[in-house]
Amino acid sequence: MDLTKFQALSFDCYGTLIDWESGLAAVLSPWARSEGLSLSDEELLLAYSTHEAAVEAETFRLYPDVLAEAFRRTGAQLGRPVSAEWAARLGASVPDWPAFPDSTDALARLASRYQLIILSNVHRAGFAGSNKWLRGDFAAIITAEDVGGYKPAENHFRALDTTLDSLGIERSGLLHVAQSLFHDHVPARREGLPSVWINRRRDKPGWGATPQPSGDFSYDLEFGSMGEFADAAV
Missing domain, CATH: 1.10.150.750 (DNA polymerase; domain 1)
Structure with missing residues (x-):
């Protein structure tokens, strides 16, 4: 890719x-x-x-x-x-909740080339608190509070379509980046979005706090961290 x-x-x-x-x-x-x-x-x-x-x-x-x-x-x-x-x-x-050690630097590097969008299953105040750790420069922030639902449902992705239109970005110009196969890569496949799996649990067995995927999923690339992804993308 x-x-x-x-x-x-x-x-x-x-x-x-x-x-x-x-x-x-x-x-x-x-x-x-x-x-x-x-x-x-x-x-x-x-x-x-x-x-x-x-x-x-x-x-x-x-x-x-x-x-x-x-x-x-x-x-x-x-x-x-x-x-x-x-x-x-x-x-x-x-x-x-702490940021992963590589997240802030990776986001800063990625922001030099791409517009960054948050697609998150939290509330606005929760993400605002998290962004004090991340210090991310985001073109748009879409939370569960904004769309009245939680991934893997379609609510976030319908809002994402509207956001892309407002930013003047074709859907083909978007890449989805996420850890959760259940919450993100199942719907990314359903929505026809290319995606990157940030496999934060690469060295751990099982699914941790995330349920096992309940539908078909796919991803185009896999990285073990945001730092690895930023190295490849910038």
């Missing part, structure tokens, strides 16, 4: 640019210890993974409420009720 033929890059944020698994584990792990559960971070993330996607597929609610409800359902699965305080703590944690 000739990466220089693209004019814009759309990014998933959480899992790709922001280390959402570390952010989740920073709350799930101390909760588990307080409940006397001897579970590793990976075991907790696996228990949590399907609940967030299930909540997102139901009636729309803002992402902090998604996090809180998914946490409560995780606790029920593990036989430990989650208090309102713990649920609220996870719901409010998004701005504290």
